[in-house]
Amino acid sequence: MSRRRLFTVSGGAVLASGLLGAAAPAAAARTTDQSTPVPGTGTHVVTLGTAAGPAIRGPRIGISTAVVVTGNLYLVDCGLGMVRQAAAAGLTMDRLRALFITHLHSDHISELPGLLLYNWGPGVNGIVEPVRILGPGPAPLPQGAEVHVPPSTASTERFVVDLLQAYAYDVNIRVYDEGRAPLDDLVRAEDIRLPAAVHADPDRNPCPEMEPFEVYADASVRVLATLVNHPPVFPALAFRFDSADGSVVISGDTTEHPNVVRLATGADVLVHEAIDPAFYQAQGLPPDLLEHILESHTDLQAVGRVARDAGVGHLVLSHLGGIQDDSDAAPTRTVFGGPVTVAADGQVFAVGQ
Template sequence: MVFTIRCRVVATASIISALLTVAAQAQGIKVTLLGTGNPPPVMNRFGPSTLVEAGGQKFLFDAGRGALQRLRQIGVRWQDVGGVFLTHLHSDHVIGFPDLWLTGWLVSRRDIPLQVWGPRGTKKMMSYLEQAYDYDIRIRPYGDQISPDGAVLLAEDIGEGVVYDKDGVKVTAFEVDHTPVKPAFGYRIDHAGRSVVLSGDTRISENLVRYSQGVDVLIHNVAAPETLQRAGLSPERAQSIIVHHTTAEEAGQVFSRTKPKLAVYSHIVLPSATEQDLIPPTRKTYSGPLEVGEDLMVIEVGDHVEVRRPARTSP
């Protein structure tokens, strides 16, 4: 009898511990870097895409090459993604969208419309995609017996400001400087006193600095001039890329001014950049916590910020 009571007490304690863990996670923000690369079609860094989970909701920010495969790798169903936020309409940020949308509809049996938010031109782009894939959209429900609602796109062109605020999760868009692309957005996600900023593509942006003050995690794009030289690009071509992005030394200035609990590099130009290319120049201007992002890296934002790198596979 005493043994039975002890077992029940232990079991109850385990359940309570599990519930407390779930409750704690619900109050935080979980970020998964699905893709940390840029246009070059390499296998170690897929196209730019970030999954943010907060308050039981899941959202994607950008939809670069391979985003759906990365979601599949981490066991997140497309059915459960509430919407997609686009930073801008450069091809490497949207090229994976048709795959997410249509293959996701098919394999996850999505039966609810998809919301898409992005800069001016997003709604037009989505309407053209619906036209381009009209045959597939019309025929799939018959042959594969899936809900036509899962292929519906609810697209919205947004401006700077709060663009989503529901059930304790707030998403704020702010303009960044990715000239000649106008507008290009960064996003700030707030939930239960936690905050994450995604820079999108930008050079040093005073607006980003303003929106990132006191943020828990700042995920910033970065360009490494050394990688462009190693790739054999002409000085003129290399400079044309650098001028539209932020170098590591410049990003360090942004981190020093915003003081995040953790600074993270993503959308790394070029994907071949190493920690040696990025960390030493950053340290010229910033001495705080810093991570070079990689595909499938997980960042848990709670009372503390914790980073989990993906498991290494044997060669």
């Protein structure tokens, strides 16, 4: 048997037996392992990785969230370690329909090479049909910032093209040696451009109030986006997924902002970033860095106000900065009376059940 044929047949069988199992009963929340894959019916949210970054402060996986609708997989962000976590949850990338990037900070995109290169082709239950990668662009540096590594303006499209070029030898040799479909034919990167009616300015008005707008739709889900406030990054986005079962909103990195409230209004599940300011204040950080952290993220009481004002069904805290477990959410519960969960890596939440 040729190496190409061996890769396709035996490799796929091994991966299928290790990662795909019988669907477990739906549950409100649980942590995944190889024996409890995400159900193939209904809509579920999986907090694959819950850590703020890019510092590694503990065992939590880098930020990444999956939305699974009747077996179809949609990912938001690719933080460090999420590829292994997705495998542990049984989320093989032959089910991936689209990847959404909230912004181009490294802790949200650093695992994209692993996601593509370790999940490419039928032999690994990987990508075999074109997958859309949607994210911000163009993304200029703030006025006055020095350009140490060109270019001065980034975009999702540029990032993916450059990534594939960086791994050009690996891509080309595997197409030649293993018979894989060219990876550049399977990956379709798209910049999400703001509606013409939104008059945003990267330096003076990076997050004007606006109405959510559609960025993706297929037979299973409709996805809306809005600008969020994560200075000095521009643009930074949040996403809402609407399915027949209900709605889930993923905030990305943001301060408390009316755009998030508008996007999340009536959502069944809101996955929102959160920080504990006291944790950072105790670190002895330089004043400018501390001020930046506090002004570009959402504290525990503020996230409660967002959930309360949006009338969400369940608030799930993720992208956790200085937050360890459920007891840390006490300040949030003083503001929001609904269910609040400090997410664990690999936790599964049913939507609309």
